[in-house]
Amino acid sequence: MADQSPPDTTMQSLSINSQPSSSIPQLSVEERFRIIRSIGEECIQEDELLNLLTHKPEPICYDGFEPSGRMHIAQGVMKAINVNKLTSAGCRVKIWIADWFAQLNNKMGGDLKKIKVVGQYLIEIWKAVGMDLDGKVEFLWSSDEINSRASEYWPLVMDIARRNKLPRITRCCQIMGRSEHDELSAAQILYPCMQCADIFFLKADICQLGMDQRKVNMLAREYCDDIKRKNKPIILSHHMLPGLQQEQVKMSKSDPSSSIFMEDEESDVNSKIRKAYCPPEIVEGNPCLEYIKYIIFPWFNEFKVERGAENGGDKTYKSFEELVSDYESGDLHPGDLKPALSRALNKILQPVRDHFKNDAKAKDLLTRVKSYRVTK
Numbered sequence: 001m002a003d004q005s006p007p008d009t010t011m012q013s014l015s016i017n018s019q020p021s022s023s024i025p026q027l028s029v030e031e032r033f034r035i036i037r038s039i040g041e042e043c044i045q046e047d048e049l050l051n052l053l054t055h056k057p058e059p060i061c062y063d064g065f066e067p068s069g070r071m072h073i074a075q076g077v078m079k080a081i082n083v084n085k086l087t088s089a090g091c092r093v094k095i096w097i098a099d100w101f102a103q104l105n106n107k108m109g110g111d112l113k114k115i116k117v118v119g120q121y122l123i124e125i126w127k128a129v130g131m132d133l134d135g136k137v138e139f140l141w142s143s144d145e146i147n148s149r150a151s152e153y154w155p156l157v158m159d160i161a162r163r164n165k166l167p168r169i170t171r172c173c174q175i176m177g178r179s180e181h182d183e184l185s186a187a188q189i190l191y192p193c194m195q196c197a198d199i200f201f202l203k204a205d206i207c208q209l210g211m212d213q214r215k216v217n218m219l220a221r222e223y224c225d226d227i228k229r230k231n232k233p234i235i236l237s238h239h240m241l242p243g244l245q246q247e248q249v250k251m252s253k254s255d256p257s258s259s260i261f262m263e264d265e266e267s268d269v270n271s272k273i274r275k276a277y278c279p280p281e282i283v284e285g286n287p288c289l290e291y292i293k294y295i296i297f298p299w300f301n302e303f304k305v306e307r308g309a310e311n312g313g314d315k316t317y318k319s320f321e322e323l324v325s326d327y328e329s330g331d332l333h334p335g336d337l338k339p340a341l342s343r344a345l346n347k348i349l350q351p352v353r354d355h356f357k358n359d360a361k362a363k364d365l366l367t368r369v370k371s372y373r374v375t376k
Contacts, residue, residue: 027089027090029050029053029054031089032053032089032090033049033050033053035085035088035089036049036053036085036086036089036091036206036236037049037236038085039082039085039086039208039236039238040208040236040237040238041211041237041238041239042211042214042235042236042237043234043235043236043237044217044218044221044234044235044237045234048232048234049206049234049236052205052206052234056205057090058090058091058092059090059091059092059205059206060091060092060093060094060202060203060204060205060206061086061091061092061093061094061204061205061206061207061208061236062093062094062096062198062199062202062204062206062207062208062209062233063079063082063083063093063094063095063096063208063209064095064096064097064098064101064142064195064198064209065095065096065097065098065122066098066101066102066105066107067097067098067099067102067107067108067115067116067117067118067119067121067122068102068105068107068108068115068118068374069107069108069118069369069372069374070261070262070263070369070370071121071122071125071261071262072251072259072260072261072262073241073259073260073261073262073291073295073345073349074240074241074251074259074294074295075122076125076126076129076262076352077129077262077295077299077348078238078241078294078295079126079131080126080129080130080131081295081298081299082208082238083095083126083131083132083137084130084131084132086206086208087132087136087137088132091136091206092136092137092138093136093137093138093208094138094140094202094204095137095138095139095140096140096142096198096202097119097122097123097139097140097141097142098142098195099112099115099116099119099141099142099143100112100142100143100146100194101142101191101194101195102115102118103115104187104188104190104191104194105187105188105191106185106187108372108374109373112143114368114372116141117365117368117369117372118369118372119141120365121362121365121366121368121369123139124355124356124359124361124362124365125262125263125352127355128351128352128354128355128356128362129262129348129349129351129352130351140202142198145201146201149201152201153197153201156197156200156201157190157193157194157197159227160193160196160197160219160223161190161193163223163226164193164219166189168219169189169192169193169219170184170189171215172192172195172215172216172219173188173192192216192219195213195216196216196219196220196223199217199220199233200220200223200233204233205231205233205234206233206234206235206236207220207233207234207235207236208236208238209237209238210237210238210239210240211237211238211239211240212240212250213237214235214237217233217235217237218235220232220233221233221235239294241259241287241290241291241294241295242285242287242290243255243258243259243287244257244258244259244260244272244273244275244276244277244287244288245257245258245276245277245287246277246285247285248287257272257275259272260272260273260345260349262349262352263349263352263353263356263366264349265353266346266350266353269342269345269346269349270339270342270346273288273338273341273342273345274338274342276288276338278334278337278338279334280330280333280334281327281328281329281330283324283327283328288334288337288338288341289323289324289327291341291345292320292323292337292341292344293320295345295348296341296344296345297319297320299344299348300344301318302316302317302318303316303317303320303323303340303344304316304317304340304343304344305317305332305336305337305340306336306339306340306343307336311333311336312331312332315332
């Protein structure tokens with residue numbers, strides 16, 4: 001029992017060298033770095049990312065999600081934007097459908113059948129919104145993958161657990177939408193050890209998740225130090241969109257007014273944006289401007305404002321900085337910005353609405369998901 005070696009020698013090092021596939025775009029390493037780095041609000045570490053891209057034409061990127069209810073626009077559109085950037089830069093993306101994790105975290109009341117329905121619904125949304133699924137993206141159900149390779153997975157989880165003190169694990173509870181001061185179940189203590197293990201189990205070179213997942217990703221890098229692993233997973237943490245109301249740090253599925261859902265009707269989008277916090281001439285903490293920066297500009301590469309000649313006439317912004325300059329000066333008013341934002345969002349969401357109205361399978365999934373009670 002005193003053996004301190006990791007459970008499986010095959011897990012010792014990330015595979016830096018691999019042969020490229022013929023479908024990888026002919027981009028320079030610097031161009032690929034620029035595309036991938038643009039996804040992250042934070043990158044740990046940039047020099048490691050550059051080295052990875054220099055030696056491995058097709059890095060493996062990992063992202064994961066709990067099927068826990070209806071999908072909001074950050075999870076739907078921002079993830080599609082980020083995945084498409086990764087695949088355009090030659091990456092392979094493994095999307096971890098964390099059904100067992102949702103059960104551990106008591107989502108959908110811990111009902112695994114309901115959780116799996118939600119997972120299927122989320123995949124339908126990404127198909128409809130335009131995530132590029134042509135060969136480079138793989139959806140993996142955690143329950144299936146762990147069961148099929150249990151002898152590889154559970155010794156790794158156990159090794160991570162025995163090398164860390166309980167306070168270090170509870171500090172990771174933010175990944176579940178919890179606080180380390182909450183009364184946690186034993187299942188919620190197991191969860192961070194499992195999520196840390198996922199990174200190595202999936203042989204991920206890059207962890208591409210939100211800033212709220214940073215602590216467990218850092219735990220994975222610390223584990224590499226413990227087992228003397230040279231190549232650590234690179235952490236690429238994307239920005240977390242706030243809720244639509246004042247001082248809402250993040251969107252909440254349990255508060256419909258805090259976010260746009262991917263199948264919201266046009267009237268719902270218009271109403272939510274009309275009521276959203278958007279103080280004149282104030283950029284900091286303005287959720288409407290965050291939507292424009294992180295969704296509209298990456299999607300359209302511009303932002304069109306339609307207004308009467310007496311209010312300055314129509315204007316198309318080609319950069320977020322240009323828009324901010326006008327907004328701070330008062331040349332662009334919330335009364336003109338909000339309708340323009342609603343139009344842009346509705347244009348993005350219309351194919352999703354059409355899919356859930358016209359596809360029988362998708363329509364049934366949505367009906368069932370809407371009938372479920374969201375549990376925290």
